[in-house]
Amino acid sequence: QRNNAVKRYLTIGAGVAIAAASVGTIIWAATRGGGGSPRPTPPPTPPPGAPPKFWMSCSGLDNCEEVGLVSWMANPKSLANSVGDFSAVPGIASKVYSVVAEKWKSSPPSFQGSPVKLSAIANFVQELLQDDPFKTDGKVPQIDFRQHAAGMVLAVTQRQLAYVVANALMNNTVPGGDGLTHAFSLCATQGHKNFIYPMLSFLAILSVELAGGKDGTILVATTPRNKDDSWRQRLVTKNVTRPTLCNKVGGASSGCTPDDFMAGGTAFQALTDIAGNDVGGGANLCDIALSQDESLVQF
Numbered sequence: 001q002r003n004n005a006v007k008r009y010l011t012i013g014a015g016v017a018i019a020a021a022s023v024g025t026i027i028w029a030a031t032r033g034g035g036g037s038p039r040p041t042p043p044p045t046p047p048p049g050a051p052p053k054f055w056m057s058c059s060g061l062d063n064c065e066e067v068g069l070v071s072w073m074a075n076p077k078s079l080a081n082s083v084g085d086f087s088a089v090p091g092i093a094s095k096v097y098s099v100v101a102e103k104w105k106s107s108p109p110s111f112q113g114s115p116v117k118l119s120a121i122a123n124f125v126q127e128l129l130q131d132d133p134f135k136t137d138g139k140v141p142q143i144d145f146r147q148h149a150a151g152m153v154l155a156v157t158q159r160q161l162a163y164v165v166a167n168a169l170m171n172n173t174v175p176g177g178d179g180l181t182h183a184f185s186l187c188a189t190q191g192h193k194n195f196i197y198p199m200l201s202f203l204a205i206l207s208v209e210l211a212g213g214k215d216g217t218i219l220v221a222t223t224p225r226n227k228d229d230s231w232r233q234r235l236v237t238k239n240v241t242r243p244t245l246c247n248k249v250g251g252a253s254s255g256c257t258p259d260d261f262m263a264g265g266t267a268f269q270a271l272t273d274i275a276g277n278d279v280g281g282g283a284n285l286c287d288i289a290l291s292q293d294e295s296l297v298q299f
Contacts, residue, residue: 061151124207158216187286
């Protein structure tokens, strides 16, 4: 049933926000607009939603099962009462986090017309830690995408992803460590602060959208099939049409509608980032690069 469920969600996944998440690596690549080509036909109405607390892991093509469950170093529920007001968090050095926290407190950003204070984020984190949204007795799925096996999948809900971020901010990791906790340490040691804003913004938005215990959207991280020449065979019966190219540099117009590819509004848009050796490309994971496409992990 889980296998069929994840295949169903992968089938209807075009045009929705995609998040690549493991216990430690978060890549937020929202499919936000760009391009002036005609709107494609809207997708069909999705089938009924996944069961509550749904998640799925696949170690390879057509091999989906519950694999890689690991225990947290500390029971997340035991950390809930030590969350505080989020003026400081155990997972990020105070010398860099405090600067962001003070700016946030002095001018809280708004979402859906209302400011989201640090205290509201703290309450949401406390709620997450007390909940165990995976329903796995305190364990969490972990897949190492660096193995580069074809068809690896990790599908989680927005609430489960928020739970992972909450644990990292509380400096709670798994045996052997995880990438997100390592990133927090690395970036803070280098004196970077920009990586903190998307973490807090992510939790701020979900604290509103997932109110009342909602699970949110299913987010999918997956590796592609191994490279082959099968695409050549498809050209026998398929036609390739010229894509719409939008070059947005500085303040100049791209000539497309919308002008900014991150403004939203283009159904089925595919977005490719040149990541290089680091998540975020020129941003080197911790900071903002000179271009949006190389700063996607922050946006």
